[in-house]
Amino acid sequence: MSTRVPARAGKFITLEGIEGAGKSTLAQFMSAWLGRHGFTVRLTREPGGTPLAERVRQIVLERGAEPVSPLTETLLMFAARALHVQNVIRPALARGEWVVCDRFTDATRAYQGSGRGVDAALIDALALAVHGDLKPDCTLLLDLPVRVGLARARTRQGATADRFEAETVGFFEKVREGYLALARREPQRLRIIDAAAPLSEVEQRIAQALGELQAREGRA
Numbered sequence: 069m070s071t072r073v074p075a076r077a078g079k080f081i082t083l084e085g086i087e088g089a090g091k092s093t094l095a096q097f098m099s100a101w102l103g104r105h106g107f108t109v110r111l112t113r114e115p116g117g118t119p120l121a122e123r124v125r126q127i128v129l130e131r132g133a134e135p136v137s138p139l140t141e142t143l144l145m146f147a148a149r150a151l152h153v154q155n156v157i158r159p160a161l162a163r164g165e166w167v168v169c170d171r172f173t174d175a176t177r178a179y180q181g182s183g184r185g186v187d188a189a190l191i192d193a194l195a196l197a198v199h200g201d202l203k204p205d206c207t208l209l210l211d212l213p214v215r216v217g218l219a220r221a222r223t224r225q226g227a228t229a230d231r232f233e234a235e236t237v238g239f240f241e242k243v244r245e246g247y248l249a250l251a252r253r254e255p256q257r258l259r260i261i262d263a264a265a266p267l268s269e270v271e272q273r274i275a276q277a278l279g280e281l282q283a284r285e286g287r288a
């Protein structure tokens with residue numbers, strides 16, 4: 069009798085959006101919701117999610133004197149992601165856990181691709197090398213006007229903005245448009261959530277999306 073364990077049994081859910089969209093807040097909400105519904109959840113984030121990847125995060129976010137080119141930024145994001153996929157995401161999925169990840173490769177497509185102008189084909193090639201056929205089962209895109217997101221992020225961050233938070237409104241407009249273009253391209257995977265709505269409403273919509281994903285899983 070075969071005792072083959074499925075290579076991948078859990079679900080991989082990502083949260084995306086510009087600064088201040090509410091990703092960290094809602095990742096906590098999702099983790100609690102899934103826990104209440106009987107799932108084992110691994111809550112994680114990018115860049116970061118492992119001790120070494122968190123060190124790469126510090127490098128890529130800090131505002132130092134030395135210039136960091138868009139290509140270098142892209143490579144650092146994928147270096148952190150390679151550690152994260154190998155050491156956290158794939159093992160958790162193989163154990164049957166639901167992985168809730170605050171940002172993944174869509175962030176590289178939106179920030180480095182649409183925002184900084186890095187070639188989409190290069191990002192695709194790096195994504196293939198780093199995570200192969202691993203893709204989120206569902207991506208919740210928290211969409212809101214840039215100025216609303218930045219105002220929220222500024223209340224939270226206090227005086228110290230990181231290298232991205234110090235960017236212009238024009239940069240974040242390009243990032244937002246990049247995300248919306250990804251959602252148009254893959255409407256089955258990326259679900260747009262109006263993140264300008266009051267938190268309780270956003271939570272309701274997220275619970276609905278999770279419920280649908282769970283029901284789909286039940287039917288599979």
Ligand code: T5A
Binds near residue numbers: 089090091172265266
């Ligand atoms: N990056 C990342 C790339 O460029 N490429 C990549 O490949 C990856 C992975 C770090 C940076 O790295 C870049 C993008 C980022 O610039 P991060 O840690 O995810 O990424 O950082 P931020 O997006 O900067 O995180 P923020 O904390 O700013 O945004 P969140 O997590 O979206 O927002 P959150 O939950 O902290 O909420 C902000 C405030 O708004 C309130 C919250 O209570 C909080 O005070 N809030 C609401 N208020 C009213 N109504 C609602 N609906 C609200 N939702 C939240």
